[in-house]
Amino acid sequence: MSSSNPFGGGSATPGSSRSFSGDRRNAGRPQYMTVGSGSTSESAARLQAMLDEDSGYGGSIMSGDDNAENVWHPGPPQDRFTPDHTPVKPGETNSASEDERRVLAAHVHQMYYNQNRTALGRAINQTAETLRRLQEMNAKWPAHYPTVQRPPSPPPPARPDVRPGLAHTQSTLDNHRGLERVPSRPQPPKRAGTSLGEHQSGESSNTAVAKTPEPAPRLVTPQLAQDFSVLKIELKMEGLPQSEIVHSLEKQSVAALLDNQINSSIRHLFSLRERIEDTSSKVLITGDLNAGKSTFCNALLRRKVLPEDQQPCTSIFCEVLDVRENGGVEEVHAIPHGYVYNRNDESTYRVFALKQLEDIVVDSDHYSQCRIYIKDIRVVDESLLNNGVVDIALIDAPGLNNDSLKTTAVFARQEEIDVVVFVVSAANHFTLSAKEFIFNAAREKAYMFMVVNGFDNIRDQNRCKEMILKQVAHLSPATFKESSELVHFVSSNAIPVAPAPGNGPGGDSGGSGSGSAPFDGGDDGKPGKDGGDDEGPTGKHGEPGSPPKKKGKGKEKQAREDFDELESSLRRFVLEKRARSKLAPAKTYLMNVLGDLSTLAGVNKDVAQNELDRVTEELRQLEPVFEQSKKARSQADDQVANNIDETSNEVYALTRNTLNSSISRIAETDLGVQYPGVFGAYNYADDLKVAMLNQITETVRWCEERAREKTVQGVSGIKSLGLLHLGDQYVDLTFRSEKMFRSRRDALARQVDFEPELWDFFDFANIWERQEKVAGTSMAVTVAGVVGTRMIGGLGWLDGALTATKIVGTSNVRRLIVPGLVTAVALGVAYAVSQIPNSLPRRLSAKLSAQLAHIDYTHSNSTRISSEVRRALKYPADKLREGLQHSVEHLQEQRRETVKVQQESEVARKYFSNLVRDSNDIRTRVMRVDLEGPAPGIASSYNG
Numbered sequence: 001m002s003s004s005n006p007f008g009g010g011s012a013t014p015g016s017s018r019s020f021s022g023d024r025r026n027a028g029r030p031q032y033m034t035v036g037s038g039s040t041s042e043s044a045a046r047l048q049a050m051l052d053e054d055s056g057y058g059g060s061i062m063s064g065d066d067n068a069e070n071v072w073h074p075g076p077p078q079d080r081f082t083p084d085h086t087p088v089k090p091g092e093t094n095s096a097s098e099d100e101r102r103v104l105a106a107h108v109h110q111m112y113y114n115q116n117r118t119a120l121g122r123a124i125n126q127t128a129e130t131l132r133r134l135q136e137m138n139a140k141w142p143a144h145y146p147t148v149q150r151p152p153s154p155p156p157p158a159r160p161d162v163r164p165g166l167a168h169t170q171s172t173l174d175n176h177r178g179l180e181r182v183p184s185r186p187q188p189p190k191r192a193g194t195s196l197g198e199h200q201s202g203e204s205s206n207t208a209v210a211k212t213p214e215p216a217p218r219l220v221t222p223q224l225a226q227d228f229s230v231l232k233i234e235l236k237m238e239g240l241p242q243s244e245i246v247h248s249l250e251k252q253s254v255a256a257l258l259d260n261q262i263n264s265s266i267r268h269l270f271s272l273r274e275r276i277e278d279t280s281s282k283v284l285i286t287g288d289l290n291a292g293k294s295t296f297c298n299a300l301l302r303r304k305v306l307p308e309d310q311q312p313c314t315s316i317f318c319e320v321l322d323v324r325e326n327g328g329v330e331e332v333h334a335i336p337h338g339y340v341y342n343r344n345d346e347s348t349y350r351v352f353a354l355k356q357l358e359d360i361v362v363d364s365d366h367y368s369q370c371r372i373y374i375k376d377i378r379v380v381d382e383s384l385l386n387n388g389v390v391d392i393a394l395i396d397a398p399g400l401n402n403d404s405l406k407t408t409a410v411f412a413r414q415e416e417i418d419v420v421v422f423v424v425s426a427a428n429h430f431t432l433s434a435k436e437f438i439f440n441a442a443r444e445k446a447y448m449f450m451v452v453n454g455f456d457n458i459r460d461q462n463r464c465k466e467m468i469l470k471q472v473a474h475l476s477p478a479t480f481k482e483s484s485e486l487v488h489f490v491s492s493n494a495i496p497v498a499p500a501p502g503n504g505p506g507g508d509s510g511g512s513g514s515g516s517a518p519f520d521g522g523d524d525g526k527p528g529k530d531g532g533d534d535e536g537p538t539g540k541h542g543e544p545g546s547p548p549k550k551k552g553k554g555k556e557k558q559a560r561e562d563f564d565e566l567e568s569s570l571r572r573f574v575l576e577k578r579a580r581s582k583l584a585p586a587k588t589y590l591m592n593v594l595g596d597l598s599t600l601a602g603v604n605k606d607v608a609q610n611e612l613d614r615v616t617e618e619l620r621q622l623e624p625v626f627e628q629s630k631k632a633r634s635q636a637d638d639q640v641a642n643n644i645d646e647t648s649n650e651v652y653a654l655t656r657n658t659l660n661s662s663i664s665r666i667a668e669t670d671l672g673v674q675y676p677g678v679f680g681a682y683n684y685a686d687d688l689k690v691a692m693l694n695q696i697t698e699t700v701r702w703c704e705e706r707a708r709e710k711t712v713q714g715v716s717g718i719k720s721l722g723l724l725h726l727g728d729q730y731v732d733l734t735f736r737s738e739k740m741f742r743s744r745r746d747a748l749a750r751q752v753d754f755e756p757e758l759w760d761f762f763d764f765a766n767i768w769e770r771q772e773k774v775a776g777t778s779m780a781v782t783v784a785g786v787v788g789t790r791m792i793g794g795l796g797w798l799d800g801a802l803t804a805t806k807i808v809g810t811s812n813v814r815r816l817i818v819p820g821l822v823t824a825v826a827l828g829v830a831y832a833v834s835q836i837p838n839s840l841p842r843r844l845s846a847k848l849s850a851q852l853a854h855i856d857y858t859h860s861n862s863t864r865i866s867s868e869v870r871r872a873l874k875y876p877a878d879k880l881r882e883g884l885q886h887s888v889e890h891l892q893e894q895r896r897e898t899v900k901v902q903q904e905s906e907v908a909r910k911y912f913s914n915l916v917r918d919s920n921d922i923r924t925r926v927m928r929v930d931l932e933g934p935a936p937g938i939a940s941s942y943n944g
């Protein structure tokens, strides 16, 4: 044993406050602290108090900003076992305070453990929070899973030490390798092919996004799934290959799957946190039936606590704890099936004395497990239960191949187990059930403590060792690598044990089958420490197989030394490697989940960036189109309005002019009505009236026809505008012009109502007008003259009469004046009558004009026709406006959507960039958590 003081600066004095001094180790190192429930020195107690104040996450040991650089790491990160001997400085000797130094070293070890626990606890909280934020993000912006389709990689070369067909997926060794894995920048997302070989070279997502704006499938392909440890989504659907399922899933479904995955990951993180916060350590002692598990336990305790028997006996889990955890009372708490043990609630267990244990351990019908509170009689540096560092529980499990016990129950307890001690019979080697257990346990614990028991029974011990180690190499390569520390060949029954107080299962004071003082070296309270040469089988387990007294003296001594060595190793393994066993699962899981997060974040950052680029470009192109569309809408609106106005105004003007001229010229128009003579004058007037009305109606019809033509032109003008501005979007309408002007066509006859009057037949005004042209003659003469002039050629008889007057002479004329006048009037009347065909149309047309003017016929018809035109044009115009409005709104909506996607992508890009950084930061801090224990020479110094 080395006697050097590993801390430099002289010997340690009990009660003195200690610190590293003088060398580089001093910098940044915390003071010693004492934790756990064992006996403590004064200084350790003081330091314990300091630690108590600093036990929460975020204490003073870890820097406040969690800067990993400031954390002191106890040593290089490689896997190593603490050397047996601490280097000795020249000139230094083993000081008197050796014991305290060992205790302090243990405290230092515990302090590092606490540091790591704090760091991991904080990382768990941060990771859970990060996962929760990812969940929120995933709800808003469904995360993409990378969809690379890579050619299948060649299978890894078979390892000779690994059983074919099985993989240690979670083993610490593998995990350790995993921890070294720097989260490599993931491949940029590629479009997934649907079958192997397709797109083998992959297509950059940039190109893919540019080519295919539709969202890429968001799930992981089988190949890439391997890159994900925790967050991978495994789909099992019968008959469908994974890649097909992947492609058939909506992104929302993928988001939901990821959400579930995150939930279970958060749950697991919390259970890990619970585990690392649990200050106690559980050591499971398992192995095949009758391998000597109980005997081994008793040997460790140096007390015959658990019943030993050659036939299978332990059929329930027996958890051995220090008596201090039960208020100093030694007793057994048997927990009936279906109860959850709570020491403070007596209804959850039944209390028995230690001596009744023999009956309880076989009573698997009533009890599932029992808690045995015993006093570990050894001193703090030797005791496993009362070690001063950590509360330890030894769990003696029923034999793995016990018929009454389902092996799964042992596996189930693995979760809460920190250290597995596997007891194997030197005679039987590893059975099938043992191999199965070790293999499965390796998922959580690469290192296992192997106790090859009953070594005294073996004649060719070297061959036995060789064979066992060969099997260990195959079953647990990591354990094999450290076999000198982890694989021990012992004879548990060679260790002297004290009987349980109160005549426990060990029987009377002699222990089972011994009957003599079990301790070497008398009653110094340190049983079994110094195995004497003079011991016989009495005082030890004293089983029938024990070697004879004289013959086996040397062997016994060897057996005790072997066991002492085992105990030292086991203490190291339990106490030092507890960090590995308790914290490693948390570290491994954190590394995996953070690696996944980093990969996922990296991929999604790229996807978000691509999406951002795409929509930004889309917006850039959309903006002018939108502006153009708005302009087109107002332009087309104006143009259509103009078109309608112009067309209807034109139609109005045309109708008005045409009707006016038609009405004004109707008297001169040949209406095709023949004058039947004076006796048919009245009928003639009627016919004339009808003809005139028809003529006007016909003119209106003509105007309507022109209006139709104009409307058709107007409609096609609107269509051209529609095609110009809306292109394919324009919905062509069938215009049926014949449907225009269906009503009011023959309304005129009803509106215009006049009857020809007598005066209509004679156009006196016209006659008078003519009379005025012949001045100076008497009325009669005038009349006669007019009549005469008029009648020349037409009325020969009248000329004759005048000539006769001249012949008759003036005097005679005087006599003839009266008859002359009569004649003249008659002649006038005759003339007027003769003028009926001329004067009647004029009179009638004047009357018609007057009536039409009275009813405002021209204007109302012009208005009617132009309004109809306006109405006819309004429908296509409205449709065009609607189309344009729709186009603008569509673009507006598209723009709004694109802007929304742009903003979301921007947020996602920032979020995932931060997530890449954060997950890598946390991962780096987790990676720096060194679970290998303090630097060589510190913790080891307590190994006597």
Ligand SMILES: Nc1nc2c(ncn2[C@@H]2O[C@H](COP(=O)(O)OP(=O)(O)OP(=O)(O)O)[C@@H](O)[C@H]2O)c(=O)[nH]1
Pocket (backbone or CB within 6 Å): 288, 289, 290, 291, 292, 293, 294, 295, 296, 307, 308, 309, 310, 311, 312, 313, 314, 315, 397, 398, 399, 453, 454, 455, 456, 457, 490, 491, 492, 493, 494, 541, 543, 545, 546
């Ligand atoms: N020769 C020899 N016998 C041993 C040794 N260890 C235990 N035995 C004996 O082996 C038998 C079985 O021991 P136990 O400790 O009861 O074995 P176990 O594994 O606890 O058995 P179960 O609880 O029934 O699974 C007892 O008779 C012990 O005395 C040993 O190292 N050498």
